[in-house]
Amino acid sequence: MTVAAEDRRKQIIGAGLDLLREEGLPGLTQPKIAKRTGLRQSHITYYFPTRTDLLAAVSRAAIDIQLAVVAGMVDSIKTGRQVTALIAEVTARHDNTRILVALNQAADREPAVRELFQALNDGFVGEIARLLSKLGVSDEAANVDLVHAIFVGLSVIDLATSRKRGVARSKAALEALFRLLAVGGDQAPAAGSQRG
Amino acid sequence: MTVAAEDRRKQIIGAGLDLLREEGLPGLTQPKIAKRTGLRQSHITYYFPTRTDLLAAVSRAAIDIQLAVVAGMVDSIKTGRQVTALIAEVTARHDNTRILVALNQAADREPAVRELFQALNDGFVGEIARLLSKLGVSDEAANVDLVHAIFVGLSVIDLATSRKRGVARSKAALEALFRLLAVGGDQAPAAGSQRG
């Protein structure tokens, strides 16, 4: 495999990621990738013989991006006051959510992607545990799964909803959760905890 | 519009719902509906001239079902002890989640469905408020949105994940949530609250 070929593979995957961001899984087609990369349609088949191959390659890249997003999010959080605003902002990034939903959908249909998706979930869980530790909240499994679920749920709901103040509403829900976690986690209700 | 025509419309919508349950949005095609109903493909176009018409009709029916599921769930809950097991069970119904995800995806692309989706969310929110009241938990907006997002998040994660004990894990997260809500909600930590 030459250097040029490897470049083209990256090009194809990059175009595929952009399509997932803009249109979700149904947008990931050979003709659309061909148009964006300047390659011919049948050329995509050459580098990725079957649709499953293409999907797996793009999914791998998408998962890396998702994990980088969440890792960056956790890294940038220094105090408990920032956490809800930062997560709420990410739940409102529809391009990011479309990738998440596309991966989810692909995993539901393609066993190959399903296995990859496990890695994404495990990575998410690890990062969230790191976040909770940072905030001084117990990182027991149930707490981690709660934060994971609310992140996914808020993202998905926001994608399909055009309600006003969507981000503010997500932020309020996140504040409610983290307030509860702080109170319940160390059994010492903080008298001055901010109320949404 | 004759009675027979109305029957066929219902048949078509019914077949469409089954396809959403089994394959999600990409499964909703005229040929597949035709096969299941015994009608010809072009017949589907006759009753629903464009794909958007068909999608809107099926979405309407799907939303009714989703609301009925959640209303039934809330109705059947008598005590706080049941709530986590019941919700966890619903989050593991993949056919139900596929409809939810399909609606979400359709709403992201089709303005017509997007509007309908608002009704689903409003209905969800109303039912969850009713549930929280029933349980003696404050039904303030943030709490309702919190439970809503957790429900959606757990459902979506479970759909694409083949982890062992998925339901048990969802149940543990829900138990943690409702324990926190009960404690934080009425400011009176119940000493004997069960731990997951």
Added chain:
DNA sequence: GTCTATAGATAGATAGAC
């Protein structure tokens, strides 16, 4: 008003030229 046959668009994959 109801239905059939056919057209038109778009997808993924193959055979074979260079």
Added chain:
DNA sequence: GTCTATCTATCTATAGAC
């Protein structure tokens, strides 16, 4: 090994028969 032209499958929509 790389690329082009072509083929088959699948989906939606239309024109027109009954």
